[in-house]
Amino acid sequence: MxxxxxxxxxxxxxxxxxxxxxxxxxxxxxxxxxxxxxxxxxxxxxxxxxxxxxxxxxxxxxxxxxxxxxxxxxxxxTSDDWDKLAVSWQQELDKRIRYLQRLRDSLGGCIGCGCLSMKNCPIYNQDDKLAEHGPGPVLLDRDKE
The missing domain is CATH 1.10.1660.10 (Multidrug-efflux Transporter Regulator; Chain: A; Domain 2)
Structure with a gap:
């Protein structure tokens, strides 16, 4: 067909x-x-x-x-092939899940609280001190396994 x-x-x-x-x-x-x-x-x-x-x-x-x-x-x-493929991608998926959990835990309070306090913000990067650790969201990119 x-x-x-x-x-x-x-x-x-x-x-x-x-x-x-x-x-x-x-x-x-x-x-x-x-x-x-x-x-x-x-x-x-x-x-x-x-x-x-x-x-x-x-x-x-x-x-x-x-x-x-x-x-x-x-x-x-086949169904068996899919099981094998899923296992091969599991490590990468676990890494993404941990990253998303860190993102959720870091930003949830900031989005909801509305404090706008740069002194108390857990992701504030005063004087760009985190630049030495690389580009991007380095606090979120740290893998806390």
Missing amino acids: EFSVGDVARRCGVKVSALHFYEEKGLIKSWRNAGNQRRYQKDVFRRVSVIKAAQKVGVSLAQIKQAFASLPDNRTP
């Missing part, structure tokens, strides 16, 4: 342009029928679902492509 790009977009809950983009990036594949219209096999539904699920937890398209390429014959991931 074959599906049009519109069929796949509707079924997967993505825009047609997203499917074109995924195809351009080598994440999914199609072929052209006699009328030069894209057609997809049924397994594209699972591939797009894996892409969307991985993206929701912050896995990049490059990482997804690398994971797909690691499968025999670049096949569509």
Whole structure:
């Protein structure tokens, strides 16, 4: 059975342009029928679902492509394959969770309290003393494992 790009977009809950983009990036594949219209096999539904699920937890398209390429014959991931892929991304996800927790814990009080006190603010960086530790939000980037 074959599906049009519109069929796949509707079924997967993505825009047609997203499917074109995924195809351009080598994440999914199609072929052209006699009328030069894209057609997809049924397994594209699972591939797009894996892409969307991985993206929701912050896995990049490059990482997804690398994971797909690691499968025999670049096949569509099975349930067992998905379990293995998820485990391989777990360390990165755990790191992101810790970062988000630090962000939540550091900013929650500041956003809600309205004190505007530079003396009491836990993320205030007087005289840019933290510059020696690198660029960006160094207090939040410190990994407190």
